[in-house]
Amino acid sequence: xxxxxxxxxxxxxxxxxxxxxxxxxxxxxxxxxxxxxxxxxxxxxxxxxxxxxxxxxxxxxxxxxxxxxxxxxxxxxxxxxxxxxxxxxxxxxxxxxxxxxxxxxxxxxxxxxxxxxxxxxxxxxxxxxxxxxxxxxxxxxxxxxxxxxxxxxxxxxxxxxxxxxxxxxxxxxxxxxxxxxxxxxxxxxxxxxxxxxxxxxxxxxxxxxxxxxxxxxxxxxxxxxxxxxxxxxxxxxxxxxxxxxxxxxxxxxxxxxxxxxxxxxxxxxxxxxxxxxxxxxxxxxxxxxxxxxxxxxxxxxxxxxxxxxxxxxxxxxxxxxxxxxxxxxxxxxxxxxxxxxxxxxxxx
Amino acid sequence: xxxxxxxxxxxxxxxxxxxxxxxxxxxxxxxxxxxxxxxxxxxxxxxxxxxxxxxxxxxxxxxxxxxxxxxxxxxxxxxxxxxxxxxxxxxxxxxxxxxxxxxxxxxxxxxxxxxxxxxxxxxxxxxxxxxxxxxxxxxxxxxxxxxxxxxxxxxxxxxxxxxxxxxxxxxxxxxxxxxxxxxxxxxxxxxxxxxxxxxxxxxxxxxxxxxxxxxxxxxxxxxxxxxxxxxxxxxxxxxxxxxxxxxxxxxxxxxxxxxxxxxxxxxxxxxxxxxxxxxxxxxxxxxxxxxxxxxxxx
Numbered sequence: 001x002x003x004x005x006x007x008x009x010x011x012x013x014x015x016x017x018x019x020x021x022x023x024x025x026x027x028x029x030x031x032x033x034x035x036x037x038x039x040x041x042x043x044x045x046x047x048x049x050x051x052x053x054x055x056x057x058x059x060x061x062x063x064x065x066x067x068x069x070x071x072x073x074x075x076x077x078x079x080x081x082x083x084x085x086x087x088x089x090x091x092x093x094x095x096x097x098x099x100x101x102x103x104x105x106x107x108x109x110x111x112x113x114x115x116x117x118x119x120x121x122x123x124x125x126x127x128x129x130x131x132x133x134x135x136x137x138x139x140x141x142x143x144x145x146x147x148x149x150x151x152x153x154x155x156x157x158x159x160x161x162x163x164x165x166x167x168x169x170x171x172x173x174x175x176x177x178x179x180x181x182x183x184x185x186x187x188x189x190x191x192x193x194x195x196x197x198x199x200x201x202x203x204x205x206x207x208x209x210x211x212x213x214x215x216x217x218x219x220x221x222x223x224x225x226x227x228x229x230x231x232x233x234x235x236x237x238x239x240x241x242x243x244x245x246x247x248x249x250x251x252x253x254x255x256x257x258x259x260x261x262x263x264x265x266x267x268x269x270x271x272x273x274x275x276x277x278x279x280x281x282x283x284x285x286x287x288x289x290x291x292x293x294x295x296x297x298x299x300x301x302x303x304x305x306x307x308x309x310x311x312x313x314x315x316x317x318x319x320x321x322x323x324x325x326x327x328x329x330x331x332x333x334x335x336x337x338x339x340x341x342x343x344x345x346x347x348x
Numbered sequence: 349x350x351x352x353x354x355x356x357x358x359x360x361x362x363x364x365x366x367x368x369x370x371x372x373x374x375x376x377x378x379x380x381x382x383x384x385x386x387x388x389x390x391x392x393x394x395x396x397x398x399x400x401x402x403x404x405x406x407x408x409x410x411x412x413x414x415x416x417x418x419x420x421x422x423x424x425x426x427x428x429x430x431x432x433x434x435x436x437x438x439x440x441x442x443x444x445x446x447x448x449x450x451x452x453x454x455x456x457x458x459x460x461x462x463x464x465x466x467x468x469x470x471x472x473x474x475x476x477x478x479x480x481x482x483x484x485x486x487x488x489x490x491x492x493x494x495x496x497x498x499x500x501x502x503x504x505x506x507x508x509x510x511x512x513x514x515x516x517x518x519x520x521x522x523x524x525x526x527x528x529x530x531x532x533x534x535x536x537x538x539x540x541x542x543x544x545x546x547x548x549x550x551x552x553x554x555x556x557x558x559x560x561x562x563x564x565x566x567x568x569x570x571x572x573x574x575x576x577x578x579x580x581x582x583x584x585x586x587x588x589x590x591x592x593x594x595x596x597x598x599x600x601x602x603x604x605x606x607x608x609x610x611x612x613x614x615x616x617x618x619x620x621x622x623x624x625x626x627x628x629x630x631x632x633x634x635x636x637x638x639x640x641x642x643x644x645x646x
Binding site for chain 1: 533535536538539540541542543544545546549553554557558
């Protein structure tokens with residue numbers, strides 16, 4: 001497949017703070033890509049650079065092979081949905097959506113009947129028919145967001161950019177909109193890049209997830225690939241809860257206090273290392289046959305599952321263990337733990 | 349843990365309502381005294397002087413009032429005042445928007461210096477401002493000989509009055525716009541630009557509508573001050589009767605000549621201007637309160 005949006009070594013400096021330190025990413029037509037990272041990781045900066053609202057200090061961003069610096073904001077054809085939506089408060093929903101079409105130079109501007117038709121179609125697409133005459137202040141948060149989306153789609157964008165699209169909404173609306181956006185993307189096929197700090201959102205929505213940390217790209221891949229095969233300790237701990245065990249890798253085994261806790265046959269890490277284990281990959285076992293044994297200190301409910309906190313001798317932090325169908329151990333009970341799956345990284 | 353938080357939650361609910369009123373209010377005597385002092389002050393220093401202006405103006409009836417205003421010197425003062433306002437306000441609107449735009453929407457070196465410069469007229473006595481212009485443009489001033497050779501008269505003429513008024517009224521519009529524009533942020537403009545609007549169209553279609561009420565408010569204040577300015581204009585105008593006297597100067601001249609009815613008649617027009625400004629301001633705040641709230645909300 002051809003590359004629609006090519007980002008090479010993008011860098012941006014704000015005073016003494018390096019917001020982006022050389023990020024490269026290629027986005028193909030029709031993809032839904034999430035830029036995921038904690039606050040200050042540079043994800044919004046990257047989005048603004050793609051939109052042309054900020055200037056690169058180094059590197060290059062190209063659209064269909066054309067350098068972005070050679071394109072005006074209009075020629076970039078970026079549909080941007082801002083975190084605050086940035087709807088024009090003095091214009092009705094209809095005029096907001098029509099704004100981009102009416103702003104075109106006279107010779108490219110569609111006739112007004114055509115603009116009306118397109119606005120109607122877009123409002124039907126985002127399920128806001130009948131609200132054409134409302135002002136933004138008369139809409140709910142979710143409705144405003146869909147107006148912002150329709151307004152961005154009106155200019156037939158090359159790329160749709162969404163900045164924290166669900167950030168300002170409450171949890172219920174968030175869930176509904178997420179499913180709705182995924183559905184809209186599969187119907188319309190717009191190349192979309194969205195910024196989020198919510199791992200679940202990124203993993204659920206995106207075709208590919210790009211994880212940013214301190215201005216660098218840590219890993220890019222499908223949700224399954226990055227979740228199952230995190231490339232760095234940061235990715236591993238950012239994408240879900242993990243327990244970290246300081247181990248020593250020798251002879252294809254990870255050792256914790258002279259006990260072999262995990263068979264590390266496929267790794268090339270040798271010596272001191274960190275073993276990252278997700279709570280669902282720790283299984284309860286009989287204490288006498290397990291290399292890892294400890295005492296249950298708490299059992300709590302986390303939504304659908306229960307979680308035990310197990311204190312292991314020699315570890316300062318208790319291990320989180322998910323308990324599935326089996327009978328929950330009681331407080332103070334001595335249990336053994338078996339590691340089903342883990343990620344090994346050489347100790348920093 | 350739950351016990352403690354429950355107890356804390358229950359406290360305000362369980363408190364008897366009678367207790368609340370006592371906790372909130374002072375005794376009736378204190379309330380009456382405080383409100384009385386407040387109202388008395390307002391009446392004595394604001395309402396009473398205003399009433400006296402109108403009472404004095406009509407002291408010898410409608411005919412005398414009309415004669416005071418219809419006097420050729422009075423009419424020319426009114427004309428000059430309107431002309432000065434008509435010139436200074438458009439200039440201040442343009443420069444004020446440009447200054448507020450620069451300060452509110454951009455980061456640059458020397459921004460704090462620019463903000464201080466915008467505020468400068470507030471901290472300089474208008475008389476000093478007038479004197480500076482006399483020193484600069486007057487016959488004995490630095491640029492006086494050059495201007496004279498070009499046939500330009502600034503001091504003791506309309507240009508000087510306009511300059512002095514501009515100086516004094518400059519901060520009003522920019523000061524009104526800066527906080528509003530800062531609160532609005534750049535997102536709307538950025539959205540318009542990504543949608544393909546030209547910068548000029550973005551300004552006309554997005555920025556201007558967003559700030560229109562604070563702009564109008566600034567214009568009202570600016571207008572009131574432009575018409576009412578005394579000190580700076582007094583210095584640069586030379587107070588040539590019927591030629592360079594604005595309304596406030598004319599009021600002073602009439603009063604000094606013991607023509608109190610005519611003085612108060614012209615003064616009543618200025619007072620009326622103040623009342624209209626106040627009413628328009630109140631109307632704006634009342635009529636567009638919803639819009640202002642909507643503005644602040646997102």
